[in-house]
Amino acid sequence: MNVAELIRLALSRLGAARLRAALTMLGVIIGVASVVALVAVGQGATSGITSRLQGLGTNLLTVNPGASFSGFTRGAAGSATTLKLADADAIARLTGVAAVAPQVSTQALVVAGTQNTTTSVVGTTAAYATVNAFSVWQGSFLTDPVVEHGLRVAVLGATTADTLGLDASAIGSTITVNGLPFEVVGIMQAKGSTGPVSQDDQVLIPISTAQGHLVAGDSVRSIGVSVATADQIEAVKASIASTLDQRHGLAAGATADYSIQDQAQLLSTVGEISTLLTVLLAGIASISLVVGGIGIMNIMLVSVRERTREIGIRKAVGARSRDILAQFLVEALTISLIGGIIGIVVGVAVSAVIGALAGWGFIFNPLTVVAAVGFSLAVGVVFGVWPARTAARLDPIVALRYE
Amino acid sequence: MTPLLELEAVRRVYDMGRVSVEALRGIDLAVAEGEFLAVVGPSGSGKSTLMHILGCLDRPTSGAYRFAGTAVAELTDDQLAELRSRAIGFVFQTYNLLPRTSALENVATPLLYQGVSRRERLARARAALERLGLGDRVDHEPSELSGGQQQRAAIARALVTEPRLLLADEPTGNLDTVSGAEVIGVLHELNAAGMTVVLITHDADVAEAATRQVHVRDGRLVA
Numbered sequence: 001m002n003v004a005e006l007i008r009l010a011l012s013r014l015g016a017a018r019l020r021a022a023l024t025m026l027g028v029i030i031g032v033a034s035v036v037a038l039v040a041v042g043q044g045a046t047s048g049i050t051s052r053l054q055g056l057g058t059n060l061l062t063v064n065p066g067a068s069f070s071g072f073t074r075g076a077a078g079s080a081t082t083l084k085l086a087d088a089d090a091i092a093r094l095t096g097v098a099a100v101a102p103q104v105s106t107q108a109l110v111v112a113g114t115q116n117t118t119t120s121v122v123g124t125t126a127a128y129a130t131v132n133a134f135s136v137w138q139g140s141f142l143t144d145p146v147v148e149h150g151l152r153v154a155v156l157g158a159t160t161a162d163t164l165g166l167d168a169s170a171i172g173s174t175i176t177v178n179g180l181p182f183e184v185v186g187i188m189q190a191k192g193s194t195g196p197v198s199q200d201d202q203v204l205i206p207i208s209t210a211q212g213h214l215v216a217g218d219s220v221r222s223i224g225v226s227v228a229t230a231d232q233i234e235a236v237k238a239s240i241a242s243t244l245d246q247r248h249g250l251a252a253g254a255t256a257d258y259s260i261q262d263q264a265q266l267l268s269t270v271g272e273i274s275t276l277l278t279v280l281l282a283g284i285a286s287i288s289l290v291v292g293g294i295g296i297m298n299i300m301l302v303s304v305r306e307r308t309r310e311i312g313i314r315k316a317v318g319a320r321s322r323d324i325l326a327q328f329l330v331e332a333l334t335i336s337l338i339g340g341i342i343g344i345v346v347g348v349a350v351s352a353v354i355g356a357l358a359g360w361g362f363i364f365n366p367l368t369v370v371a372a373v374g375f376s377l378a379v380g381v382v383f384g385v386w387p388a389r390t391a392a393r394l395d396p397i398v399a400l401r402y403e
Numbered sequence: 404m405t406p407l408l409e410l411e412a413v414r415r416v417y418d419m420g421r422v423s424v425e426a427l428r429g430i431d432l433a434v435a436e437g438e439f440l441a442v443v444g445p446s447g448s449g450k451s452t453l454m455h456i457l458g459c460l461d462r463p464t465s466g467a468y469r470f471a472g473t474a475v476a477e478l479t480d481d482q483l484a485e486l487r488s489r490a491i492g493f494v495f496q497t498y499n500l501l502p503r504t505s506a507l508e509n510v511a512t513p514l515l516y517q518g519v520s521r522r523e524r525l526a527r528a529r530a531a532l533e534r535l536g537l538g539d540r541v542d543h544e545p546s547e548l549s550g551g552q553q554q555r556a557a558i559a560r561a562l563v564t565e566p567r568l569l570l571a572d573e574p575t576g577n578l579d580t581v582s583g584a585e586v587i588g589v590l591h592e593l594n595a596a597g598m599t600v601v602l603i604t605h606d607a608d609v610a611e612a613a614t615r616q617v618h619v620r621d622g623r624l625v626a
Contacts (some may be wrong), residue, residue: 016503309499310501312499313499313501315460316458316460316493316499317488317493317513317516318489318513318516318564319484319488320480320481320484320485321480321484396460397455397460397461400460400495400499
C-alpha cells in the first residue's frame with residue numbers, strides 16, 4: 001500500500017465522522033495556534049524593546065564610577081566619587097570619541113509660578129543632546145559658553161514642562177530649583193520612556209551650575225560617551241579603560257574603580273531575556289499541544305475498539321499487520337497535520353492582530369511554521385503509534401468474532 | 404497429483420489459562436483441486452476451528468497442514484496474510500462487509516493489499532459484482548442491500564482476487580431459504596467453473612449441494 005492510498009483511506013474515514021474529526025483536531029489547532037501566536041508576540045515584543053533602546057542614542061558608552069569602600073565594606077556600584085570632570089575631558093581627547101557628556105544628578109523641588117514638582121535635576125554639558133540622541137522642541141539647548149560660565153539656565157523635559165503647566169511661551173520665564181531662580185531656555189522633544197526612568201521627566205542645567213549649587217563635591221555620576229562609528233566601540237572602550245587606569249593610578253590587574261557599559265551589551269542582555277521569555281511562553285503553549293495529542297490518542301483508541309471487526313475483515317482478506325499499523329497511524333497523522341495547518345493559519349492571524357494593536361507590526365517567522373508542522377506531525381506519531389499498534393496486533397479470529 | 408489442501412494429524416489446543424481445550428484432536432484430510440467439499444458438524448464440534456486452520460487464519464498446535472504444498476505452520480503472520488491475500492477467498496455467515504462503504508469499495512478491498520492500482524481495483528471489483536448480478540448495486544452501502552445481496556457482494560469480494568480456494572462458513576445461516584438456495588447455486592456454478600470450494604455448515608440439507616461430505620464431531624472426523 002502506498003502513502004496516497006493510505007491518505008485516501010484516512011480522509012474517507014474522517015469524512016465519515018466529520019464532527020468527531022473536527023473536535024479531535026480542535027485540540028491540535030489550539031495547541032499549534034497558541035505556540036505560533038505566542039512565539040510571534042515574543043519576537044514582536046523583543047523587536048519593539050530593541051528599537052526603543054536604540055532610541056537611547058547610538059554607539060553610546062556609559063562610564064560609571066565603581067563601588068566605594070568604607071573600611072572593608074563594599075558600597076553599591078556607582079557610589080564611589082572617583083570619577084571627575086577632568087576624566088571626562090581626558091576621554092573627550094581620545095580618538096574615535098565624537099562627544100562626551102558628563103552628568104551629575106539630584107532630586108530637587110522645581111517651582112514654576114503656582115505649580116511645583118519634585119524631579120531629577122541633571123547637570124550636564126552641551127554634548128548631552130548629541131550623546132543621547134535628544135532634540136529640543138522649543139528654545140535652545142545648553143551651550144558651551146553657558147556651561148563654562150555656570151549660568152543659571154534650565155532646559156525642561158517634555159513631561160516636566162507639562163507637569164509645571166509650561167508651554168512654548170514659557171521660554172525666557174523663571175522657575176526655581178530648590179529655591180534658586182533659573183531661566184528656562186528650552187523644552188525638549190518628548191522621547192518616550194524606557195523602563196521605569198523617563199528621560200522626559202527631568203530638568204537639565206549646566207554641570208558647573210549643578211556642582212556649584214546643588215550637589216556636593218566635584219565628582220560626576222556618569223559620563224556618556226558617543227563613539228564616532230560602531231566598529232570603533234571596542235577600541236574606544238579599551239582606550240577609555242587605559243586612560244582611566246592611568247589617571248586613577250591603578251596598577252595593572254587592580255580592581256577598576258569604574259565600569260564601562262555599552263549599548264550593545266545592554267541590547268544583547270535584553271535580547272537574551274526576551275528570548276528566554278519567548279521560549280517560556282512557547283513551552284507553556286506546547287502543553288496545550290500535548291493535551292491535543294492525548295485527545296488524538298483517546299479518539300484513536302476508541303476508534304480501534306469500534307472498528308475491531310473492520311480490522312478482522314481486513315486481515316482476513318490479506319492485510320498484513322503493518323498495513324493496519326500504517327492505516328491507523330496515517331489516520332492519526334492526517335488529523336494532526338490538518339489540525340496543525342489550521343492552527344498555523346489561526347496563530348498567524350492572531351499574532352497579526354496583536355502586532356497591529358501593540359504597534360510592532362506583523363512579524364512572520366517561517367521557522368515557526370516549519371517547527372509547528374513538525375511538532376504536530378510528531379504529536380500524531382507519538383500519540384498515534386500506540387492505538388495503531390493495538391490495532392495491528394489484533395488476532396484476526398478474535399477480531400472477526402468481536403461484536 | 405498433490406492435493407490442494409492436506410492435513411495430517413492436525414490438533415489445535417486452546418490454552419485458556421488453567422484449562423486447555425482441545426478443539427481438534429487429530430484430523431487427516433485431503434482436498435483435491437476443483438473439489439466441492441462440505442464439512443458438516445454441530446456447533447462445538449470444532450468445525451469453526453478447522454475452518455480457521457484451512458483458511459490460514461490460525462496454525463495447528465501440532466500436526467501438518469500443507470496448502471498447495473506449502474507447510475503453513477512454518478509461515479510468519481505476514482506470510483499467512485500474503486497467502487490469504489493471494490489464494491483464499493472467505494465467505495462468512497454474517498457477510499462481514501465493511502460498514503458505510505460502498506459495495507464496490509468493499510469488493511475492491513482485498514486488491515488494495517495486493518498493491519493493485521486503484522483504477523484496476525475498481526474495474527475488477529465492478530466485473531466481480533456484475534458476475535454475481537449486482538451490477539446495478541455497486542454504489543450501495545451494505546445497509547442498503549438485502550441479506551442475499553450482501554452475501555453475494557461478499558462472494559464477489561472473495562472472488563475478486565481469483566483465489567484457489569473459496570472457504571464458505573455457514574454462508575446461508577442468516578438467509579431465508581430462497582436467498583440461501585441462490586447462494587448455494589452460486590457456489591455450485593463457481594465449482595463447475597473449476598473453483599475449489601469448502602463449505603462449512605451444520606445443515607445437512609445445505610451440505611447436500613457438495614460433491615463430498617466429511618462430518619466433524621468432538622474434534623475428529625467421523626465417517
